[in-house]
Structure formats: structure tokens, C-alpha cells
Amino acid sequence: MPNEEPNSTAPTEQKREGDRRLPAFISQNIKPIVVEWEEFARTLTPTSDGMTPLALRDHIRQILQFIVADIQSDQTPKEETIKSKGKKVRTKTSTAAEVHAALRLSGGFNIGQMVSEYRALRASVIKLWRRTIPLMDEKDFDDLTRFNEAIDQAMTESVTYYTDEVLRSKDLFIGILGHDLRSPVQAITLSAELMPRLGSLNERQEMLAGGMFDSARRIGGLIDNLMDVTRARFGGSLPIVRSAMNFGYVAHQLVDEMRAAHPLRTIKLDVPPGDLEGEWDKARIGQVFSNLLGNAIQYGFKDGSIDVGVTCDGDAVTLMINNQGVPIPPEKIGTIFNPLTRAPATTDQHASMNLGLGLYITHEIVVAHNGTIQVSSSEQQGTTFTVRFPRFNSEPALDPV
Numbered sequence: 001m002p003n004e005e006p007n008s009t010a011p012t013e014q015k016r017e018g019d020r021r022l023p024a025f026i027s028q029n030i031k032p033i034v035v036e037w038e039e040f041a042r043t044l045t046p047t048s049d050g051m052t053p054l055a056l057r058d059h060i061r062q063i064l065q066f067i068v069a070d071i072q073s074d075q076t077p078k079e080e081t082i083k084s085k086g087k088k089v090r091t092k093t094s095t096a097a098e099v100h101a102a103l104r105l106s107g108g109f110n111i112g113q114m115v116s117e118y119r120a121l122r123a124s125v126i127k128l129w130r131r132t133i134p135l136m137d138e139k140d141f142d143d144l145t146r147f148n149e150a151i152d153q154a155m156t157e158s159v160t161y162y163t164d165e166v167l168r169s170k171d172l173f174i175g176i177l178g179h180d181l182r183s184p185v186q187a188i189t190l191s192a193e194l195m196p197r198l199g200s201l202n203e204r205q206e207m208l209a210g211g212m213f214d215s216a217r218r219i220g221g222l223i224d225n226l227m228d229v230t231r232a233r234f235g236g237s238l239p240i241v242r243s244a245m246n247f248g249y250v251a252h253q254l255v256d257e258m259r260a261a262h263p264l265r266t267i268k269l270d271v272p273p274g275d276l277e278g279e280w281d282k283a284r285i286g287q288v289f290s291n292l293l294g295n296a297i298q299y300g301f302k303d304g305s306i307d308v309g310v311t312c313d314g315d316a317v318t319l320m321i322n323n324q325g326v327p328i329p330p331e332k333i334g335t336i337f338n339p340l341t342r343a344p345a346t347t348d349q350h351a352s353m354n355l356g357l358g359l360y361i362t363h364e365i366v367v368a369h370n371g372t373i374q375v376s377s378s379e380q381q382g383t384t385f386t387v388r389f390p391r392f393n394s395e396p397a398l399d400p401v
Helices: 004-019 022-028 030-042 053-057 060-072 077-084 096-107 111-130 138-198 203-235 247-261 282-299 358-368
Strands: 243-246 266-270 277-280 305-312 316-323 372-378 382-390
Touching: 022 030, 022 060, 022 111, 022 138, 030 053, 030 060, 030 111, 060 096, 060 138, 077 138, 096 111, 096 138, 111 138, 138 203, 203 358, 243 247, 243 282, 247 266, 247 277, 247 282, 247 305, 247 316, 277 282, 277 382, 282 305, 282 316, 282 358, 282 382, 358 372, 358 382
Parallel strands: 266 305
Antiparallel strands: 243 277, 305 316, 316 382, 372 382
8 A cells, every 4th residue: 555655646746747837837827928918919009009909819819729739749850840941831721820910911010010929929928937937947948949939830820921911912903003004094095196186186285185195105104114113022023025136126126216205315326237136025125225215315414415335245235325414423323223212303394203113123124134234423424324134044143233
């Protein structure tokens, strides 16, 4: 019978040992953890203003249940390595962290606020737990490591879901721009073109019709630019479709079009004889010409010429566009290709309508062709954009800008 006493106390000691462990602590202290979560979520103003306690808590209990289960689950060294790299295989069903992300997104929380909730949760649980244990043993450190892994896993799921939903919203935005806005703009453009053909117009009517056509065309260009910027900012580089083309022939064609659109400006083109064949996206190259020539016309002196040159140096074709005008300040050179950045203001009435997207899009097109673009500007030499396009698809070049 003396052997029965140790056996009778063993379950009690095991229970006491189990209660001090982190998973048990979380399960037994859900209420204070949830209270701290809610209090922190309340500080995420202005989004949290007016939210109910239930909305602020939003799936915290389910997230804590996931964390407890994850800590208690068996994990091989290989599984630990996979999880530490964020490559844990997920199930097809939505997790609590993904549902939390969906509700926070619909509630107006930004991604930084959502991530801060996980940081606060991590600090809160560790702080409350450490108050209950004077010293940590090896098992406690293992639990703490597993706890951090579980928090990181939940946060990764939330961030991934949030960003995926934002990208889907981006696609919807592009669709609206591409269809719902473009269609009425095209109708306005066609109407302005048809008005002179339907009968004679007096001078004022012709002026109004011309103004409608120019305005509709600028709106159409702005829609194209916004679509390209949206693709570039959210989806990486701009898509290009390469096909065989002669760069010199395209240069002549595009410069002639710009001359027709701006008959009062002098645009000189120098295309020396030589092999200018290669594979580029003709439509995108047209955007580069249009943006750089448009920039030169807008910011160059009205009585000065715009010089366009095309040269070949074996593996690539180089385009140079120069105009005389107010030089770009040195401190602006480094940001000239950033979106929503404009050159110094001019007296052009349309300058104030320019969102500063053209040079950003130009830069993205050049990068998509694995090319480089540089700009220099001074009172003596004017402003020169130098663009180098590799003839064929190759490894990306280092962009000096």
C-alpha cells in the first residue's frame, strides 16, 4: 500500500504543470486577453469610432483557439522549418484570420492597423503570462516559440487575404475605367467629329466643337494613363507584347503625328541610315514618344525647336529628345519619374490639369522593355531625355534613375 501515495499525487502534479504552460494559460484567460484586444482596437481611430464591442473583438476568440491548437499540435523539425518560411500548407476553408481580415477591410481598417492588432495581441499575451511564472524553463521557451510562429501564421493569412482583396478591387477599378468611363468619352469624341460634317458651322460653333474634341481626347488619355498606373502600382511591370518593327519608321510616323497635332511647334527628327530593326511593343513605344514629346512641347519655349534623335549602337536603339526651356531643378531630377510629380509650372493652361503620370508611365514602359532612361537639364543644354531600348528581350538592365 505505501506505493499508492506517489501514484495518487502524480495526476495532481501533472495538472499543476499543465496549467502553467502557455496553451493552458491562454485557454483559461480568454476574457482578460479579449478585453485588452478590444481596448487596443478601440484606439485605432477614426475607423473604430462608433464600433460595437462585438465588432471590435471580431474573431479574436477563434484566433486564440487556433493559436492554442497550433502550439499543442505535434510538429516535426521539417514542419517547423516550412512554417518558419511562411510556406505552411493551408486548407481550402477560410481561416479565422482570413475572416478577420475580411471584416477589418470592409470596416475601413488599413493594413497597418490590422497588423498592429497582432503585435498588440502578442505583447498582451506574453505580458499576462509572464506575471504568472517567476522563471521560464525549456518547455516554456518552446511554447513561446510555437506561440510566435502561430501569431505570425495568423498575421500572414490576414495580410495575404487583405492584399488579395485589394488587388481584386484594383481589377474592378480597371474594368470600370476601361468600360464605363471610356464608352461615354468615345461617344463625345465621335459627336464632336461628326458635327462639322452634318452642316456648316459658324466660327464659334467650330471653336466649341474643337474644344469638345480636344477635351474628350485628353480625358481618354487620362483614363489610359490611370489604367497603366494602376496596373504598374499594383501588378508589377506593365504588360508588353513584342513584335518585329523598324524603330526608325515608327519614329517618323509618330513625329509626323505630333507635328500635325501641334503645327505651330518645330519638331526636328534625325534618323541616320542603319539597322533599326528589333522586337518591341509598338503601341507602348508610341506612348513613350507621345509622353516625351508632349512633355517637351508643354515645358519647352514656344519659339524653340524640339530635337528628336534615334541612333543604333549594336544591341540597342537609343532615343534622345531635347527641348530648350526652364531647366528642371537638380533636386527634382531624382523624383521626375515618380507618379503625381510634375515639372515646374508653365503658363500652359493645361499644365495644371496634368497629374504627372506621363513620365512615370514612360519609365515603366522602358523598364518593361529591360531598357534605361536618363534625364539631364541645364540652361545651356536644355532638357534631354535619353532612352535606351535593347533590340530583343534580354535580362533587365540596371536603371540609373
